[in-house]
Amino acid sequence: MKPQMQSPSEEVRSEKTNAPLQAAHGGGCASCAVHSLSQLRRMGVDLGRCDFVVALAGNPNTGKSTIFNALTGLRQHVGNWPGKTVGRMEGGYRFGETAYKIVDLPGTYSLVSSSHHEEVARDFILFAQPDVTVVVVDATRVERNLILALQVLEITDRVVVALNLMDEARRHGIGVDVRALQRDLGVPVVPMAARRGEGIRELLAAIDEVAHARFPASPPRVNHRDAQLESAVEALVPQLEELFPGLPSARWVAMRLLDGDHSIVDAIRNGTLGDIEGMEPNVMPDLRRPSETN
Amino acid sequence: MTTSAHTPERLDQLPMDAAARISGLTVEGEERRRLMDLGFLPGTSVSVEMGNPLGDPRAYRVMGGVVALRREQANGILIEREEDGQ
Numbered sequence: 286m287k288p289q290m291q292s293p294s295e296e297v298r299s300e301k302t303n304a305p306l307q308a309a310h311g312g313g314c315a316s317c318a319v320h321s322l323s324q325l326r327r328m329g330v331d332l333g334r335c336d337f338v339v340a341l342a343g344n345p346n347t348g349k350s351t352i353f354n355a356l357t358g359l360r361q362h363v364g365n366w367p368g369k370t371v372g373r374m375e376g377g378y379r380f381g382e383t384a385y386k387i388v389d390l391p392g393t394y395s396l397v398s399s400s401h402h403e404e405v406a407r408d409f410i411l412f413a414q415p416d417v418t419v420v421v422v423d424a425t426r427v428e429r430n431l432i433l434a435l436q437v438l439e440i441t442d443r444v445v446v447a448l449n450l451m452d453e454a455r456r457h458g459i460g461v462d463v464r465a466l467q468r469d470l471g472v473p474v475v476p477m478a479a480r481r482g483e484g485i486r487e488l489l490a491a492i493d494e495v496a497h498a499r500f501p502a503s504p505p506r507v508n509h510r511d512a513q514l515e516s517a518v519e520a521l522v523p524q525l526e527e528l529f530p531g532l533p534s535a536r537w538v539a540m541r542l543l544d545g546d547h548s549i550v551d552a553i554r555n556g557t558l559g560d561i562e563g564m565e566p567n568v569m570p571d572l573r574r575p576s577e578t579n
Numbered sequence: 580m581t582t583s584a585h586t587p588e589r590l591d592q593l594p595m596d597a598a599a600r601i602s603g604l605t606v607e608g609e610e611r612r613r614l615m616d617l618g619f620l621p622g623t624s625v626s627v628e629m630g631n632p633l634g635d636p637r638a639y640r641v642m643g644g645v646v647a648l649r650r651e652q653a654n655g656i657l658i659e660r661e662e663d664g665q
Contacts, residue, residue, distance in 0.1 A: 395616035429618045429642035545608060 325489060326379040327358025335377060335386040337496040338413070342406055342437060343421030344430050345392030348449040350374075351479045352421060352488070353389040373405055380489050383496070388415065394429075396436045397546060404548055410440055411534055412559040417495045419488070421447045424454035424461050424476070434470065435505070440534055442502040444472045445491045452478035471503035517543055529558050588660065590625065590639065591653035598626045599658035601641075606655030618642035619656055 343349045353359070357376030374389040390409055391402040410418055420437050422430040427448075438444055446466070454461060467474040473491040477484030494500045521539035525532060532538065538558070541549040552558040593599050601623045604611050618641040619625070628645045629638035635650045 395612070397612060397616070426643035429644050432616060432618070544612070547609070 324381045325356075325486075327356070335384045337383065337385050337416040339385050339387045339492055339496070340409055340413075340415035340418045341387060341389045341421065342410065342418055342433065343392060343447075343449075344394055344423060344426075344433055347392065347421045347423040347430065348477075348479050349389055349392060349421045352419070352447060352449065352477070352485075353387060355479055355482065355485050356385075356387055356489070373409060380493055383493065385492070385496075388413075393433065395433060396440070397541060397544065408559075410437060411537065414441075414533055415443075417443050417445060417492050419445045419447050419492065421449050424448050424451045425457055425459055427461060427466070438470065438472070438504040440537055442472065442504045443495050443498075444470075444502070444504070445488065445495055446470060446472060446474045447477050447479075447484070447488055448474055449477045449479050449484075451476045451483070452481060469505065471505060473500055514543070525553075528553070528556075532559055587657040589654050590648070590656040590658050591637075591650045593625070593627055593658060593660075595627050595630050598624060598661045600661055601625055601656060602659045603657040604655060605657060606652070610652070610655070614652070614656065617646050618644060619646075624661070625656075625658065 341349050341353055353374065353376060356378050358378070359374075359376045373391065375386060376389075377384065377386050379385070388409065390406040393400075393403040393406045395403055396407040396410065397403075409415070418437055418441055420434045422434060434444075434446055448461060448463065448466070451461070461476070463474050463476050473495065475484055475488045475491050477488060479485065491500075495502070518536060518539045521542060522535045525535045525538055529535075538549060542553070549558070587602055588599070590599070590601075601619055601621050603621055604614060604619065606614060623641055625639055625641045627637055628640040629647075631637050636647045637650075637653065638645050638647045639653070
């Protein structure tokens, strides 16, 4: 990824769009958040055709499944313990004219460590290339949660940060400067208390903006690479691209190789890098068709 | 920051009621990665959240979260004590 210079005009624009629900693009009433919920049609697992794929990522226990259920109308098991979602869950909703498929990924602290959960989340964001990735951030532990958010922003700038558990933060006397956070991250930041339904319509509007590329993203770029590291990356990228044609984020994969990430090394050895087709999504047992249960 | 005056302490030596700042990690590889992902990054404040009568493991507060570490894991994290009134 090339370091991006941010033009002053972009800076102003992203400040102006601070509240994504304000519909700074002038879409009028139809794109205003007040109308958002009435535009939401929950589609459960009846996915059919979809226009955009949305991935839901975040640290464990930040309320991803609560948000997933609010959007899809499904009742995926919500529990207050980490590691509850294994594999990935899929559901759908329709927002206005647009059909979305939403994929709930297991909670992870990182995309670069190698536990099974992290691999599922990483492989999906990296290789399935969702149109929008929602990173759910715990408002009571923003700093720690931003580690994952920044890792996701290294891979894609089509990101919405859902700042969840704002009610809990308020209760603990924690205030979050949403405006500053959005300016620094360069992507929409939506304050939420999902279990009370707060922020759901603003989230829907923000996802819609990013999906339709109406939000001018300006994510921070890490720019500390020294010449030696850069030449090592440059030597690896063409080889990776030759071995795995069409591989997205070859630079990111090269960095992980240099990092000694065993799961990436293994995936290259056995040729399964980027192979997410073999991974079947979880479907809730009671909704599974009989043919899928044998 | 005066680093030259004393050898850095390690996190497993941090007393219950003291605060410290992480100055570096001596663990390598995946374990280093993991600790950093959990918030044990240089420059970050850290304190002991829960001790253990058996001494091991202990729970540490870092970046608003609580993480339990074994003694040998905490030993791989270098700290600088935060002086009173600093």
